[in-house]
Amino acid sequence: DAGVTQSPTHLIKTRGQHVTLRCSPISGHKSVSWYQQVLGQGPQFIFQYYEKEERGRGNFPDRFSARQFPNYSSELNVNALLLGDSALYLCASSLGTGMYTQYFGPGTRLTVL
């Protein structure tokens, strides 16, 4: 079975641009979570979606938004990019919210110049 997939794997943008990152969860998983990981730090929670509804939001500005589609795939959008948005963006899927184990995709490495 395919694991969590993310696209693109790498991305270079300039300040002020916007970006859309995509994630496909493991088949049968209905929850997707997004994380930002800066070098040397642990992942920081951005959003969690379950059954197309937002179930949790971390401490990120409104420039960050996300949605989940009927097939449970998800997009993370970031507007007005800042240099500090450069990071590895990880998507994790799980059967549901709560105590379910999260499985991570390979991530999208975003560089903002």
Next chain:
Amino acid sequence: RKEVEQDPGPFNVPEGATVAFNCTYSNSASQSFFWYRQDCRKEPKLLMSVYSSGNEDGRFTAQLNRASQYISLLIRDSKLSDSATYLCVAVMDSNYQLIWGAGTKLIIKP
């Protein structure tokens, strides 16, 4: 104070040795904990869950100490392939969000 704290290391350990590191958490309402390992420039991968009774999986043992609010990871007979960053995760009971530590870097030397 960070919600989940780990010694960043690196821990330099000879192959075959036993190594242990801890992770402290500040929210006593946290009910579940996990250890993930992350290789350089890769995604985190689940190593093991940590419940009240602790957990053992082969060479790896995880323990939970609620009184002192820390979890530990013990690796016996360490292998070169154990070299990685080990991330501690606490699940917040109120909203099921995962709070991550910054990780402990482990280097196993031949």
